[in-house]
Amino acid sequence: xxxxxxxxxxxxxxxxxxxxxxxxxxxxxxxxxxxxxxxxxxxxxxxxxxxxxxxxxxxxxxxxxxxxxxxxxxxxxxxxxxxxxxxxxxxxxxxxxxxxxxxxxxxxxxxxxxxxxxxxxxxxxxxxxxxxxxxxxxxxxxxxxxxxxxxxxxxxxxxxxxxxxxxxxxxxxxxxxxxxxxxxxxxxxxxxxxxxxxxxxxxxxxxxxxxxxxxxxxxxxxxxxxxxxxxxxxxxxxxxxxxxxxxxxxxxxxxxxxxxxxxxxxxxxxxxxxxxxxxxxxxxxxxxxxxxxxxxxxxxxxxxxxxxxxxxxxxxxxxxxxxxxxxxxxxxxxxxxxxxxxxxxxxxxxxxxxxxxxxxxxxxxxxxxxxxxxxxxxxxxxxxxxxxxxxxxxxxxxxxxxxxxxxxxxxxxxxxxxxxxxxxxxxxxxxxxxxxxxxxxxxxxxxxxxxxxxxxxxxxxxxxxxxxxxxxxxxxxxxxxxxxxxxxxxxxxx
Amino acid sequence: xxxxxxxxxxxxxxxxxxxxxxxxxxxxxxxxxxxxxxxxxxxxxxxxxxxxxxxxxxxxxxxxxxxxxxxxxxxxxxxxxxxxxxxxxxxxxxxxxxxxxxxxxxxxxxxxxxxxxxxxxxxxxxxxxxxxxxxxxxxxxxxxxxxxxxxxxxxxxxxxxxxxxxxxxxxxxxxxxxxxxxxxxxxxxxxxxxxxxxxxxxxxxxxxxxxxxxxxxxxxxxxxxxxxxxxxxxxxxxxxxxxxxxxxxxxxxxxxxxxxxxxxxxxxxxxxxxxxxxxxxxxxxxxxxxxxxxxxxxxxxxxxxxxxxxxxxxxxx
Numbered sequence: 070x071x072x073x074x075x076x077x078x079x080x081x082x083x084x085x086x087x088x089x090x091x092x093x094x095x096x097x098x099x100x101x102x103x104x105x106x107x108x109x110x111x112x113x114x115x116x117x118x119x120x121x122x123x124x125x126x127x128x129x130x131x132x133x134x135x136x137x138x139x140x141x142x143x144x145x146x147x148x149x150x151x152x153x154x155x156x157x158x159x160x161x162x163x164x165x166x167x168x169x170x171x172x173x174x175x176x177x178x179x180x181x182x183x184x185x186x187x188x189x190x191x192x193x194x195x196x197x198x199x200x201x202x203x204x205x206x207x208x209x210x211x212x213x214x215x216x217x218x219x220x221x222x223x224x225x226x227x228x229x230x231x232x233x234x235x236x237x238x239x240x241x242x243x244x245x246x247x248x249x250x251x252x253x254x255x256x257x258x259x260x261x262x263x264x265x266x267x268x269x270x271x272x273x274x275x276x277x278x279x280x281x282x283x284x285x286x287x288x289x290x291x292x293x294x295x296x297x298x299x300x301x302x303x304x305x306x307x308x309x310x311x312x313x314x315x316x317x318x319x320x321x322x323x324x325x326x327x328x329x330x331x332x333x334x335x336x337x338x339x340x341x342x343x344x345x346x347x348x349x350x351x352x353x354x355x356x357x358x359x360x361x362x363x364x365x366x367x368x369x370x371x372x373x374x375x376x377x378x379x380x381x382x383x384x385x386x387x388x389x390x391x392x393x394x395x396x397x398x399x400x401x402x403x404x405x406x407x408x409x410x411x412x413x414x415x416x417x418x419x420x421x422x423x424x425x426x427x428x429x430x431x432x433x434x435x436x437x438x439x440x441x442x443x444x445x446x447x448x449x450x451x452x453x454x455x456x457x458x459x460x461x462x463x464x465x466x467x468x469x470x471x472x473x474x475x476x477x478x479x480x481x482x483x484x485x486x487x488x489x490x491x492x493x494x495x496x497x498x499x500x501x502x503x504x505x506x507x508x509x510x511x512x513x514x515x516x517x518x519x520x521x522x523x524x525x526x527x528x529x530x531x532x533x534x535x536x537x538x539x540x541x542x543x544x545x546x547x548x549x550x551x552x553x554x555x556x557x558x559x560x561x562x563x
Numbered sequence: 564x565x566x567x568x569x570x571x572x573x574x575x576x577x578x579x580x581x582x583x584x585x586x587x588x589x590x591x592x593x594x595x596x597x598x599x600x601x602x603x604x605x606x607x608x609x610x611x612x613x614x615x616x617x618x619x620x621x622x623x624x625x626x627x628x629x630x631x632x633x634x635x636x637x638x639x640x641x642x643x644x645x646x647x648x649x650x651x652x653x654x655x656x657x658x659x660x661x662x663x664x665x666x667x668x669x670x671x672x673x674x675x676x677x678x679x680x681x682x683x684x685x686x687x688x689x690x691x692x693x694x695x696x697x698x699x700x701x702x703x704x705x706x707x708x709x710x711x712x713x714x715x716x717x718x719x720x721x722x723x724x725x726x727x728x729x730x731x732x733x734x735x736x737x738x739x740x741x742x743x744x745x746x747x748x749x750x751x752x753x754x755x756x757x758x759x760x761x762x763x764x765x766x767x768x769x770x771x772x773x774x775x776x777x778x779x780x781x782x783x784x785x786x787x788x789x790x791x792x793x794x795x796x797x798x799x800x801x802x803x804x805x806x807x808x809x810x811x812x813x814x815x816x817x818x819x820x821x822x823x824x825x826x827x828x829x830x831x832x833x834x835x836x837x838x839x840x841x842x843x844x845x846x847x848x849x850x851x852x853x854x855x856x857x858x859x860x861x862x863x864x865x866x867x868x869x870x871x872x873x874x875x876x877x878x879x880x
Contacts, residue, residue: 084621084843086835091609197607356800357597400836409609506592526594 091409093196097183103134104272106142106296107279109149110289116141121298123272126193127406127415127450135272138295143264143304146293150235150262151310153290158262159232163219170218170257172285173278174211180281181208184274188246189406191273193415193451194369196407206531207250210549213533214254217554221259224551230558232260233336234312237305240275241318242268242417243372243473249275251537251548252315253292259557261313262291266305269298270418311335313557317374320471320497320542338546338556340374340538342471343499345520346492347377347528350485351386353504354526359393362477365502365528367401367413367455371475372421374543375500377528379468381488384481391459391479398455399442413475416451425453425474432458432467437478463494471497485510489517498540502528521547566811567775573808574773583730583770590769591804593761593797602792608832612866615828619863622827622855623650625845626660627685627715627816629853630669631692631784637672640665644676646880651860653876654867660856661845662715666691667708674712685715685750689740692754692783694719698736705743715748716740717851719783722757725767733767734774741775750816750849751776755794756786764794768801778814784851789819792833799837812841818851824862827855 103120105112117139122131138146158166177184184207185199194203221230236256240248245267256263267275272294279294295301299322306314306326316326317340330337347365349358365377382390406414416422433439441454453475461468461478468478482488492501501520503511515523521539524530531537536552538544546556575582610618628647630639640663647660662683665673673684686708689701705716718740724732741749751771755764771779779798782789795817802813815834821827827850834848842848857877864872 081844081846083840084617085840086617086621086831086843087614088608089611089614091611201607352592354594354597355591356797357594357601360597360601400839409607527596527600 088410090405092405093186093189093407093409095186095190095407098186098190100133100273104136104276104296106136106138106146107276107292107294108142108146109293110283110287112279115139116145121269123191123270125190125450126270126417127447129449129451132190133273135276135296137297138301138304140304143295143301143308146264146295147235147237147308147310149290150264150293153288154232154234154262157288158257158291159260161260163221163260166257166260167215167218169285169287170211170215170254173282173287174208174215176281176285177204177208177211177278181205184246184277186407187277188274189414192242192245192271193406193417195411195414196409197411198369203244203247206533207246210247210250210533211254214258214553217255217551218258221554221558224554225560227562228560229562230259230554230560233557233559234261235264235310236261236313236315236557237264237266237308237311238315239266239302239305239318240268242271243369243374245271246274246278248317249278251553252317255548255553256315256557257291259554261557264293264295264305264311266295266297266302269296272296306330313337315546315556316340323544336556338538338548339544340546340548341499341542341544342497343374343376343539343543344379344469344471344495344497345375345377345500345502346379346381346488346518347502348381348482348488348492348504348514349383349386349390350503350505350507350510351383352506354506355386355390355393357526358504359390359397361502361504361526361528362394363397363401366477367475368529370413370416370453372417372473373529375522375529376473377500377502378472378477379492380477380479381482381491382479383488384483387481391457394457395440395442398440398457399444401442401444401455403444403452403454404447413455416453416474419451421473422451422453425472425476428467428470428472428474429456429476432461432465432476432478435465435467437461437465437467463491469495485514489514493517493519496542499543500524569809569811570773570775573805578731578734580729580731583734584728587730587766587770590766590801593765595761595793598761598793598796602796602829602833605832605836606792606829610828610832616863616866618828618831619824619859619866620658621843622824622831622850622859623660624658625848626850626852626856627662627664627818628660628856629664629784629818629851631664631666631687635666635669637669640669640672641676642880644673644682646856646878647682648677648680650856651864652878654864657860657863661849664717664851667704670708670711670713683714684712685717686713687717687719687783689718691717691719692785694721695723698739701736702739702743705740709743709745709747713747715750716744717750717752717780719752719754720767720771722754725763725770726759730770734770737771737774737776748777749775750778750780750814752780752783752818754783754786755781756788761793761797764797765801768798769805772802772805772811772813776813778816778849780816780818780851782817782819782851784819790817790821790851792829795830796833796837799834803838812847814847814849815842816849816851821850821852822854822858824855824859827859
């Protein structure tokens with residue numbers, strides 16, 4: 070073989086292109102080894118004297134110790150919030166409150182890299198998402214509600230709004246900062262003070278936000294962060310001097326809270342679970358629909374209350390679509406959440422991993438067909454392969470229960486009516502997705518689907534100006550937009 | 564089964580404009596917003612160190628170094644060919660580009676200048692860039708450039724015919740030009756900047772592949788916008804669908820407007836994650852570009868020496 074021919078031959082060998090790992094640096098973080106509670110504008114030791122560890126779910130290494138607030142600590146936080154509401158925050162003109170909230174929004178933007186890295190380390194979500202989705206939305210939410218603070222008199226014509234007082238807010242671990250923003254920003258804008266209880270597996274960014282609020286000059290007591298597990302949350306919810314409870318989390322806990330608040334004057338909003346139907350019609354833009362489905366169920370490892378976890382595909386494209394989906398699954402990059410090229414990160418906790426594993430086992434034993442791509446998982450940490458189930462029946466547990474993990478159940482349908490019937494046949498009603506090229510069908514479907522949000526030819530799109538919330542067992546009350554102010558107000562006519 | 568019959572296996576038995584219309588309507592529609600989101604998300608891939616070096620070398624090997632100016636001369640073509648063969652006089656490890664791409668009248672000079680090297684000669688043909696001529700003339704021009712030694716022919720489709728629905732005319736012209744190519748590879752330029760939307764890009768891609776194109780190519784470089792990432796994504800998806808339906812691999816060539824290594828790497832990411840490793844070779848992917856080459860050379864020099872070199876250190880041919 071001539072030299073030239075040899076070169077020509079070698080030149081045609083395809084390149085096996087592995088992206089070298091590109092790990093986000095963590096030296097930007099200055100973490101304490103132990104965190105107190107953020108009460109009345111400063112970090113204090115817990116009266117309970119108890120601490121718990123928060124770990125990095127991708128490595129199982131401890132990150133820091135965090136105070137576990139007991140009843141006395143919650144008392145102190147509520148008292149601080151009450152005092153701040155009566156003396157400072159309540160009487161303060163809206164335009165002044167706006168300045169404070171704008172300042173926090175700007176500081177979140179300035180420190181967004183730091184917050185994104187911490188969100189990833191504490192919660193396991195890919196840095197790509199924390200950086201490009203979570204933090205920009207968090208800042209946007211604070212900016213948006215800061216803008217409302219001095220316009221409340223004009224928000225609802227004919228109504229003169231007043232703040233409620235002290236809001237007790239309990240948020241989940243799937244979007245720690247974003248759920249904080251959804252709750253804290255409207256509460257503060259409407260003139261309330263806050264006692265916030267972040268999830269026990271992801272308390273750190275909320276504590277960092279406490280720090281930011283103090284640096285921003287937010288008056289002491291306006292925002293208080295009490296860390297702890299279920300007991301702490303229950304103490305916040307049950308506290309006599311709380312005027313308003315906002316909870317995001319599981320439907321089971323939401324029902325308990327609602328029962329507990331019966332007969333009290335406390336206002337309540339609940340944002341609970343979901344089992345969203347993602348509906349693909351034969352005339353859908355298929356490749357974009359594939360991306361939408363991937364984004365719908367594997368975004369944040371499927372730890373999303375509005376995840377599109379039930380895929381309904383029109384039967385004449387079912388096989389082709391599932392085929393495409395399987396191929397696309399094999400290109401998902403599962404692994405170190407801090408690697409900027411990771412698409413699917415770590416499961417938030419061992420408990421959640423066990424729950425996912427248990428439900429997937431149930432799916433297999435009930436006769437659904439499982440598919441997982443070949444992909445290496447890290448040896449340590451909590452990881453789960455992206456998973457598809459075909460041949461799923463409505464009566465299978467994996468079609469009924471919220472898995473809250475990277476697991477998609479696929480069913481087929483023949484007519485739009487059947488799609489609607491299957492989509493609505495669930496106790497939940499948080500969100501739904503529809504993919505079709507036919508505009509009239511989108512409108513008809515949106516009208517028929519019993520879901521708080523219906524996305525058309527896209528999925529998981531959020532904007533602070535757009536209200537979000539559920540039907541049925543997915544909860545009540547809306548967060549986001551003008552509607553998001555209402556749960557934090559009382560009003561008199563005129 | 565021959566390649567040609569494999570290709571036409573997705574077509575109706577009788578090929579006429581109405582049957583082709585039905586065929587093209589079966590091509591999945593495209594949602595522009597979704598396509599743009601997909602490439603935006605792929606564009607955040609972080610490519611570091613050795614994988615970057617691999618990519619940069621591959622990009623050079625994929626370049627069709629191009630000059631398509633009215634003022635081109637034999638001398639200009641010879642100089643560009645020298646650059647294609649040995650892109651960096653100071654660094655012998657740098658590979659040659661895939662090909663040089665020139666106007667029909669320049670083919671003989673390019674053939675002379677690249678003789679005995681791995682660099683192929685590609686000629687635009689079929690009354691590039693407008694393609695507004697009789698099919699017979701286009702076929703004749705194609706035969707001429709192939710006779711003069713072109714290894715590859717870059718033809719343009721009749722956009723007017725495509726947009727007005729004369730699908731058979733477009734199909735038949737590609738088929739006849741392909742016949743005239745003989746052993747030469749045929750790249751079919753869709754001129755996506757004139758097709759109006761991504762649905763048309765996808766349909767034109769399928770038509771060009773079914774008619775015999777060995778490659779599909781975005782643009783002439785004479786119309787804005789030329790190559791873009793969303794257009795390239797949609798064409799790659801069409802190539803994947805075509806491969807799955809017929810078993811025939813077709814190549815892809817984005818051309819025009821790709822000037823930086825950073826941009827070119829984004830194209831490779833989209834290629835890698837849409838079609839996979841098999842296509843990661845100059846046999847199946849090309850860049851139609853001129854100024855891109857020097858930017859890649861500068862990046863390689865930076866990776867090797869740890870510092871940026873002035874553009875004065877790189878030859879401009």
